Amino acid sequence: MTRTAFVTGATSGFGRAIAERFLDGGWQVVACGRRGERLQALKQRHGDAVHCACFDMRDPDAIAAALSDLPESFADVDLLANNAGLALGTAPAQQADLAQWKQMIDTNVTALVTLTHALLPRLIQARGLIVNISSIAANWPYSGGNVYGGTKAFVSQFSLGLRSDLHGTGVRVTSVEPGMAETEFTLVRTGGNQAASDALYAGAAPITAADIAEQTWWLAHLPPHLNINRIETMPVSQSFAGFQVHRGPA
Ligand code: NDP
Ligand code: 8X3
Numbered sequence: 001m002t003r004t005a006f007v008t009g010a011t012s013g014f015g016r017a018i019a020e021r022f023l024d025g026g027w028q029v030v031a032c033g034r035r036g037e038r039l040q041a042l043k044q045r046h047g048d049a050v051h052c053a054c055f056d057m058r059d060p061d062a063i064a065a066a067l068s069d070l071p072e073s074f075a076d077v078d079l080l081a082n083n084a085g086l087a088l089g090t091a092p093a094q095q096a097d098l099a100q101w102k103q104m105i106d107t108n109v110t111a112l113v114t115l116t117h118a119l120l121p122r123l124i125q126a127r128g129l130i131v132n133i134s135s136i137a138a139n140w141p142y143s144g145g146n147v148y149g150g151t152k153a154f155v156s157q158f159s160l161g162l163r164s165d166l167h168g169t170g171v172r173v174t175s176v177e178p179g180m181a182e183t184e185f186t187l188v189r190t191g192g193n194q195a196a197s198d199a200l201y202a203g204a205a206p207i208t209a210a211d212i213a214e215q216t217w218w219l220a221h222l223p224p225h226l227n228i229n230r231i232e233t234m235p236v237s238q239s240f241a242g243f244q245v246h247r248g249p250a
Contacts, residue, residue, distance in 0.1 A: 002049075005220075006030040006077045006119065008057060008112075009084030011038035013183025014133060017209035018081050018216050023049055025217060030074050032057070032066070032084065057084050057111035058103075067118055077122045079220055082112045083133040085151070087189045090144035101147040108151035113158065127170035127224070131216050132159045136179040136232060140240070152177075156230065163229065172227045174219050179234035181207035204237045 005022045009015030011033035019029045019042060028049040031039050039052035051074045055062035085108040088100035116130065123130060137145050138152035159175035166173065186197035211233070219228055 003027050003078040004030065004074055004076060005079040005081060006032070007081040007083060008032045008115065010042065011035040013185060014178075014181070014209050014212045015081065015083040016042070017213035018083065019050075021210075021213035021217050022079075022220075027079075028074060030070065030077070057115065058106045060114050063111070063115050063118060075122070076126055077119055078126045078128045079131065080116065080119050080123060080128070081131045081133070081216060082116060082155075083131075084111070085133065087137075087145075087148040087185065090189065092143060093146045096146065104147050104151050108148075109154050112155065116162070123171050124166070124169045129172045129220055130159070130162060130174070131219055132156075132173070132175050133212075134159070134175045134177045134230075136177055136234060138175075138177055139232065143244075160229065163227065170224070172219075172222075174228045175230040176212065176215060176219075177230055177232040178207050178212055179232075179238045180204065181209065181212065181235075183209050204235060206235050206237070207233060 005019070005027050007015050007019045007022075007029055010019040010029070010031035015033070016038070019031050023029055023046045028051070029046075030051045030053055031042050032053045032055065033039055034054065034056050036052065036054040039050075039054055043050040043052055051071060053066040053069070055066050057063065086104060088104055089096055091097075112132070122128070132155050134155040135149075135152040137149040138156040141149055156175045156177060159173050163173045180201070182201040186200050187194060190196045215231060215233070222228070
């Protein structure tokens with residue numbers, strides 16, 4: 001029987017690559033995102049294996065409507081890829097825009113838990129898999145990462161808590177924690193600054209969206225008695241820096 005992946009943020013980056021990987025592998029996909037034309041392009045390439053669900057994740061009524069609009073053939077969900085998310089800004093906390101902080105929390109945290117809560121009964125029924133896209137920012141603080149890192153720390157910890165709660169159900173949960181990856185992430189974070197995005201990734205051989213899609217595919221095809229709790233991945237070009245020291249009045 002054809003298995004179904006519910007992929008948020010399927011219009012770009014990791015989510016689009018995950019959707020393509022699973023479609024190429026014979027799954028069907030509920031493809032979510034706000035940019036409907038990109039969802040339609042996916043459907044044009046893959047036909048009836050794609051159901052387009054065009055909505056803003058921050059609107060709980062839109063999430064409910066998207067789920068009640070699912071065609072019967074897409075109603076049984078085997079994999080939830082909680083991928084939609086964003087970082088906004090790189091300013092230190094004392095200069096940050098509160099509206100941007102709230103948008104990150106609304107998208108990366110509140111929308112993710114709302115959708116997960118709604119899909120849990122189907123995932124339990126299917127003995128399915130939840131892949132939560134977190135980040136190295138959950139584990140490693142950096143200046144300007146403030147609320148973004150906080151949202152991803154939530155995603156990682158929520159993933160572990162879900163594992164505990166879902167004990168005995170057969171549902172698997174993994175927190176995927178990538179480092180620097182070239183997608184539209186930096187374009188979004190910088191408010192559309194293509195030069196800044198290009199400069200960040202130039203010469204660094206960053207993670208690709210296909211790399212994360214391949215990890216997700218691997219997770220979904222492990223023997224059913226195995227659960228990977230978390231995967232932290234960086235490009236070889238990215239590693240750790242030391243603590244910073246301020247010299248002057250404490
Ligand atoms: P992209 O900007 O390329 O993709 C982000 C996706 O999220 C888009 O499909 C976008 O769809 C969707 N999205 C954002 N806001 C909303 C919303 N309100 N409603 C519905 N969909 C929304 O970035 P990435 O692929 O890099 O990001 C995917 C995930 O990976 C994010 O959670 C990000 O934090 C995480 N991540 C990224 C890393 C990186 O370096 N790139 C590293 C570690 C984690 P649309 O705009 O069409 O609604
Ligand atoms: C994105 C990775 O290092 O820019 O989550 O925060 S990082």
